[in-house]
Amino acid sequence: MTLIRSWLPAANDAACPFPLNNLPCGVFSVAGGAPRCCTAIGDKVLDVAALAAAGLVAVPPGTFDAPAWNAFMAHGPALWASFRAELTALLGEGSDSEAAVAQHLVPLAEAALHMPMTVAEYTDFYASKHHAMNVGTMFRGAENALPPNWLSIPIGYNGRASSVVVSGTEVRRPWGQVKGPDDALPRFAPSARFDIELELGAIVGQPSSGPVTVAEAGAMIFGYVLLNDWSARDIQAWEYQPLGPFQAKATATTISPWIVTAAALEPFRVAIPPREREILPYLEEALPGLYDIALEVGLTPEGGEETVISRTNYCEMYFSAAQQLAHHTTSGCSMRVGDLLGSGTISGPEKGNRGSLLELSWGGKEPLDLPGGLTRSFIADNDTLTLRGATKGDGYTIGFGEARGKVIPALEHPYER
């Protein structure tokens, strides 16, 4: 796949995250204005709600009435494809609609970006083997690192849609119940081991009732976002058995403001790694279900410079989003338009590929060195954590933007009114 050239020069730069090949889905506003659905092209935001109102694209009435992509997604894959083709023609080199379209462009630098969709429900998985091995070794010892079911089941837990926030939202350090190895009894305290999880989130764009195949599940996925599953490790360690994480994961989950569509990622498919144990037939995957997406995490202390603390790739997953979604429906569990499925923390084989501070600092035993003599085992107050992701084609980049969050200090008195 090569660059599709646009009449917007910035969109043709090989390093630009938003070429015509991308066309991600977002929601923007400019000072004083109401939020509206948009796409990104070059260094601009294109107001697609205005394009539809002007009759420049054909979408059913009401599609962009709300500042969220849920209604568009609900219309289904035929509209996803025709809309993408129309935008490609309008913004492509040689388009005769340049003047009409240009009226609806806003500099990206002037746009505030909002949640791209209403999250219907949120599920998070645990599907990178390197991550599961690292965490399992720390929590249960090397002998019992990988749970006996792990190679057979895409393990997950039901999270909270209400916890999902867009990039740029501050995250307050949570209080919770903790019990360290030296505590005789549990204590209620601000989390001292607050962490990130570098993940990709799949957005379900079509509903289901009853079990769906992996192929059907793949076709239901509209696109992907960067996802940071903020995790309080001290709360998690005390609460997680026997029903899995609860309050440790409920503070916030930050996503990127752009949904990169499955259509844009299509040229970058990568197969899941070889199975280490035979999987049941309902989980077998015909299409390569992963993507070659380079991911990184930056940590910026207050007033300091950013250090990239992790670099990994989505192709490190053991189960794809389509397999996770298919597994999710085996019970008959219905899926809704706008459901968000976190991939699970994406760690690679090397130390520098670990997708959480828990792994990077090995539970605090090997603190990271930062510039200026600073060290980190977990997140300090006023640190900003930034996830980035991109894939590279021939002369172009497909970028996700950022999933950024600053961790602000815990409340002094959580129950004082």
Ligand code: MN
């Ligand atoms: Mn997670």
